[in-house]
Amino acid sequence: MCVSPRGVVGRRRWRWSTLPKVRLAGPESLLEVHAINRICFDEHWSLKALQDTLSAGAELRLCSGDKAFAYLLTQDVLDETHILQIAVRPEFRGHGMASVLMRSLLEAKCEQRRMLLEVRASNVPARRLYEKLGFAQIGLRPRYYAARSGRAAEDAVVLALEMEAVDLHALS
Numbered sequence: 001m002c003v004s005p006r007g008v009v010g011r012r013r014w015r016w017s018t019l020p021k022v023r024l025a026g027p028e029s030l031l032e033v034h035a036i037n038r039i040c041f042d043e044h045w046s047l048k049a050l051q052d053t054l055s056a057g058a059e060l061r062l063c064s065g066d067k068a069f070a071y072l073l074t075q076d077v078l079d080e081t082h083i084l085q086i087a088v089r090p091e092f093r094g095h096g097m098a099s100v101l102m103r104s105l106l107e108a109k110c111e112q113r114r115m116l117l118e119v120r121a122s123n124v125p126a127r128r129l130y131e132k133l134g135f136a137q138i139g140l141r142p143r144y145y146a147a148r149s150g151r152a153a154e155d156a157v158v159l160a161l162e163m164e165a166v167d168l169h170a171l172s
């Protein structure tokens with residue numbers, strides 16, 4: 001495994017003494033991605049939806065040791081990169097994993113004009129993550145997420161990050 005925990009720093013119980021490696025992955029990793037997806041989202045994607053998305057040109061970034069513990073799925077549309085999904089296994093959250101994935105994406109996509117995504121209005125961890133990276137709200141899609149399993153319909157907040165404003169050195 002390429003990572004190991006240590007110490008107590010701020011909100012985090014520990015940090016990585018070696019930064020976890022991010023790699024681009026292909027369809028062979030989708031079973032593991034699907035398993036993470038099912039744990040992390042109420043409205044999870046089917047394996048076929050993940051396969052179709054990858055076949056349509058999406059990129060999959062994966063953090064893994066003995067098994068995969070976090071992934072980031074994105075799709076380039078001309079000069080914009082759409083963030084489709086980011087997810088970290090619950091037991092690995094709060095240790096900078098999503099930040100490492102996002103930083104890897106921002107480095108790879110520095111030629112793009114901007115990043116775009118939609119996030120549930122109530123998803124505080126995700127909204128804080130994006131805010132920390134410099135994303136700003138550019139829109140709201142009312143009741144975008146359908147009512148389900150006793151949950152009311154929910155708005156999606158549309159966020160964007162202009163790549164020319166990104167200072168990779170400032171991202172920790």
Ligand SMILES: CC(C)(COP(=O)(O)OP(=O)(O)OC[C@H]1O[C@@H](n2cnc3c(N)ncnc32)[C@H](O)[C@@H]1OP(=O)(O)O)[C@@H](O)C(=O)NCCC(=O)NCCS
Nearest residue numbers: 040086087088093094095096097098099119125126128129
């Ligand atoms: C959102 C998610 C990807 C964050 O992953 P993570 O690896 O725990 O995030 P990081 O440790 O890199 O945290 C980065 C920043 O996000 C914010 N954040 C992360 N978890 C948070 C929490 N529980 N509460 C508040 N802010 C939080 C903080 O600003 C944090 O920076 P800090 O540590 O300096 O305070 C993870 O919670 C997740 O997988 N959630 C379920 C799937 C999901 O909602 N995906 C997003 C869909 S748009």
